[in-house]
Amino acid sequence: ETGVTQTPRHLVMGMTNKKSxxxxxxxxxxxxxxxxxxxKKPLELMFxxxxxxxxxxxxxxxxxxxxxxNSSHLFLHLHTLQPEDSALYLCASSQGxxxxxxxxxxxxxxxxxxx
Amino acid sequence: GENVEQxxxxxxxxxxxxxxxxxTYSDSASNYFPWYKQELGKRPQLIIDIRSNVGEKKDQxxxxxxxxxxxxxxLHITETQPEDSAVYFCAAxxxxxxxxIFGQGTELSVKP
Numbered sequence: 188e189t190g191v192t193q194t195p196r197h198l199v200m201g202m203t204n205k206k207s208x209x210x211x212x213x214x215x216x217x218x219x220x221x222x223x224x225x226x227k228k229p230l231e232l233m234f235x236x237x238x239x240x241x242x243x244x245x246x247x248x249x250x251x252x253x254x255x256x257n258s259s260h261l262f263l264h265l266h267t268l269q270p271e272d273s274a275l276y277l278c279a280s281s282q283g284x285x286x287x288x289x290x291x292x293x294x295x296x297x298x299x300x301x302x
Numbered sequence: 303g304e305n306v307e308q309x310x311x312x313x314x315x316x317x318x319x320x321x322x323x324x325x326t327y328s329d330s331a332s333n334y335f336p337w338y339k340q341e342l343g344k345r346p347q348l349i350i351d352i353r354s355n356v357g358e359k360k361d362q363x364x365x366x367x368x369x370x371x372x373x374x375x376x377l378h379i380t381e382t383q384p385e386d387s388a389v390y391f392c393a394a395x396x397x398x399x400x401x402x403i404f405g406q407g408t409e410l411s412v413k414p
């Protein structure tokens with residue numbers, strides 16, 4: 188299943204590093220999302236993009252900077268992260284806002300460890 | 303905004319028994335309720351969903367019920383098997399928002 192692909196799958200970075208997570212969807216969807224999944228916690232919505240426009244920022248710290256150049260690609264730029272930011276970052280896509288039954292499809296996730 | 307509460311957080315059953323996971327939501331405008339299964343180290347995957355115009359939906363051993371008045375919905379798994387062991391998430395959304403708000407997850411363990 189390669190509908191939503193994420194790279195890298197694993198990333199270890201220092202607190203002063205700058206790195207980026209990449210997501211690509213091949214489903215023809217118009218909405219893309221970043222979710223954070225920490226141990227023993229629910230899936231936390233971070234950002235929502237519809238037709239390349241950011242429609243939601245769920246009070247995410249500015250050290251996380253999303254970029255959506257087109258409806259198929261989504262990036263999450265990371266800089267000066269903290270150890271508590273270590274988590275699984277899941278990208279997802281869906282048909283788009285306003286669609287009945289907005290089924291979301293997830294990528295495999297990027298495991299991030301901040302040291 | 304929408305808030306989704308899920309219970310229990312862990313559930314252990316014997317193979318062949320039934321398992322029930324319950325969720326409540328806060329926003330009466332929510333009209334789409336999917337359930338996701340996440341196996342260890344893998345992505346969450348949709349297993350069943352229900353829209354607000356129906357009260358129950360079944361797919362083989364899995365069923366979901368919705369009570370709009372009480373704002374709660376439940377996942378029922380019958381004749382559980384060890385491969386059903388995973389974390390299950392409920393979620394809710396509205397058409398206009400598109401985004402899904404997830405419950406806290408239930409770790410289901412099916413003992414052979």
